[in-house]
Amino acid sequence: MAKLGRAYEQVVADVAKEFDPSADVKVGEWVKGPDGLREVDVLISGTVDDIARRVLIECKDYDSRKRRIGIAVIDATDSKRRDLAADFTLICSNAGFSKDAMRKAGRVGIGLIGVLKEADPRIRYKVFDEIYTRRVDLWNKADIDVKVVTGSVATWTVEEIAYQGASVLAWLQHRTVLFVVRNRVVNGTHVLRFRFGHPVLIQQGGLSAFMTEISVRVKLTGQWIAQEVEIDASSGLYDWLRKRVRLAPTGEPHKLSYKDVKFGTGGTVIEIHPDLDSLSPSPVKENEVHLEIIDLGGFVVPEKFADLDPLLVPEYADPVRVGIPPESFRSF
Known part of the structure; x- marks a missing residue:
């Protein structure tokens, strides 16, 4: 019997492979740690500047309408990455993350992402997040x-x-x-x-x-205006911490959509953007899209x-x- 959530892990691996076709991407890999074998949902092995690197991705195929990822998952992943000496670690979930989980992940250097692959049936739950227009x-x-x-x-x-x-x-x-x-x-x-x-x-x-x-x-x-919208793309990753989309460099024309954005009326009026930097929003990374709606x-x-x-x-x-x-x- 296939592991529940394996299809989600596979689509995460497929999109990760698009970002680096030369990397070795494996799903459901068992890796030896100090206390025995540990299962890694998606393991990426490759080289950067001729130095071997290993990226660990933990996948959580949850429904955001029922729950977001809490700080306990961050703690467990932080422990696993230390045991397995990962160079970089990500948690992928389209359900989103609680505020304390995001705060802890940002502090310890664990990336938080969602996977975007428009119309792919392996993705059961879409990415919904609050944006500020x-x-x-x-x-x-x-x-x-x-x-x-x-x-x-x-x-x-x-x-x-x-x-x-x-x-x-x-x-x-x-x-x-x-x-x-x-x-x-x-x-x-x-x-x-x-x-x-x-x-x-x-x-x-x-x-x-x-x-x-x-x-x-x-x-x-x-x-x-604060409002929750659905975010999707032809192929890419949503960065929950930076609130930005990174589009996979496939060489094909990309589609990025923010659905059900309310113009004129609707949404919730807030006093000020919660992360306002009036002069210099954080620099845009390679293949990243920074979108502001006015x-x-x-x-x-x-x-x-x-x-x-x-x-x-x-x-x-x-x-x-x-x-x-x-x-x-x-x-x-």
């Missing part, structure tokens, strides 16, 4: 100030100002959205100032001027705009800003 309203009326070499453009129609035939206003809208995305703000009044390395020729109708600086004052109102309340992000980014003074080109008031990251 933003609903942000950008006020349509924004104060725009254009500085030119001589004279004034105060009487110009902002919507018609162009650089090389393309809209300067659309570029400002693009930069505003970029500011919201990269700084993870949800509220406040913000002045975005852009200075150019040399005067830029702008036109409106039959008029022309040389622009040296442009700024926009925008007001944001919004909220952080509901801009119907604001249409322009697809075409003036190509002004290359003309900016370098310190004005970076969309990440410093000195943003703390209240800007909290729900309105």
